[in-house]
Amino acid sequence: MELRLFVFHHAGGSHLMYRDWPARFPSGWDVRTPDVPGRGPLDDRRPLADVGAVVDHFVAELGDQLTGNFALFGHSMGGVVAYELTRRLLAEGRTPPVWLGLSARGATHIDDATHRHLLSDAALRRAVAALGGTPQAVLDAPDLWGLFEPTIRADLRLGETWSPAPTALPATVPVSAFGGKYDETVPPEQLDGWSTLAERFLGLHLFDGGHFYFRDDPTELIEQITKDAGRALAIAKAAAAVPR
Numbered sequence: 001m002e003l004r005l006f007v008f009h010h011a012g013g014s015h016l017m018y019r020d021w022p023a024r025f026p027s028g029w030d031v032r033t034p035d036v037p038g039r040g041p042l043d044d045r046r047p048l049a050d051v052g053a054v055v056d057h058f059v060a061e062l063g064d065q066l067t068g069n070f071a072l073f074g075h076s077m078g079g080v081v082a083y084e085l086t087r088r089l090l091a092e093g094r095t096p097p098v099w100l101g102l103s104a105r106g107a108t109h110i111d112d113a114t115h116r117h118l119l120s121d122a123a124l125r126r127a128v129a130a131l132g133g134t135p136q137a138v139l140d141a142p143d144l145w146g147l148f149e150p151t152i153r154a155d156l157r158l159g160e161t162w163s164p165a166p167t168a169l170p171a172t173v174p175v176s177a178f179g180g181k182y183d184e185t186v187p188p189e190q191l192d193g194w195s196t197l198a199e200r201f202l203g204l205h206l207f208d209g210g211h212f213y214f215r216d217d218p219t220e221l222i223e224q225i226t227k228d229a230g231r232a233l234a235i236a237k238a239a240a241a242v243p244r
Contacts, residue, residue: 001029001030001069002029002233003030003069003071003230003233004029004030004031004065005025005031005070005072005073005225005229006032006033006034006071006073007021007031007032007073007075008072008073008077008078008079008081008082009033009074009077009078010076010078010104010133011076011152011155011159012133012148012155013134014039015033015039017133018033019033021218021222024218024219024222025222025225025226026226032065036057036155038150038151047150047154047155049158051080051081051084051158052084054084054158055081055088058085059085069098069233069237070098071100071233072086072099072100073100073101073102073229074101074102074103074105075103076103076159076211077105077158078103078105079105080158082101082102083100083105083164084162086169086173090170090173096172098173098229098233098235098236099173099176099202099228099232100176100198101177101225102175102177102178102191102194103177103178103221104179104180104186104191105159106191106193107164107190107192107194107197108163108164108193115160115161116156116160117153117154117156124152125139125145125149128152131185131211132215133211133212133215164197168196168198169197169198171199171200173198174202174228174231174232175197175201175202176202176204176224176225176228177191177203177205178205178206178207178221179204179205179206179213180206180208180211180212180213181206181208181209181213183213184211185211186211188204191204192204202231203228205221205224207220
């Protein structure tokens with residue numbers, strides 16, 4: 001295995017949006033799409049309401065998968081998870097990822113005025129519909145919405161009450177940022193801040209579209225992830241080969 005890549009999903013989502021991604025990456029990559037607890041009616045685990053609990057979950061669940069050459073990519077809420085998981089691994093003196101990709105998630109705290117997790121049921125449904133990541137069938141059917149709404153609200157609370165640590169990630173973790181050119185929820189200027197929280201910033205990559213700019217066709221995004229993560233992997237291999 002050349003690289004193990006973990007893809008963390010957005011608020012209210014699951015691995016299902018990313019289920020065809022593994023086959024699109026190089027054959028030597030092991031691409032995994034873990035779920036945060038509480039995904040839909042078949043997952044009886046309660047949604048987690050804070051980032052620390054989610055990181056605790058993944059540290060325990062992924063265990064020794066977080067060793068060797070691995071990378072993390074997260075979209076929206078998944079970006080928060082990937083970033084905080086990286087910080088936890090560094091704080092505990094464990095192997096950090098060779099690359100961190102952050103998509104549609106700004107590097108600053110979200111202002112209280114945008115807190116969708118506090119909206120009424122009807123207003124929340126409209127806000128979620130505007131984001132474009134939730135199947136219309138879930139939004140239109142009261143019974144389905146009732147099943148998914150607690151998870152969506154908990155996930156949004158997780159992301160909207162989080163703010164990044166003020167200290168930069170060390171140069172051992174190259175970081176790339178991704179986003180939609182027309183994303184009204186996380187506009188491109190909010191993504192620029194990652195350059196100040198990463199000692200080795202590989203750039204901001206913008207694509208046509210909104211918050212879920214890759215939903216119809218993730219080809220360009222996957223190609224860029226492959227390029228950036230591959231570049232970071234080469235850097236890590238070169239560093240490991242230097243005699244100490």
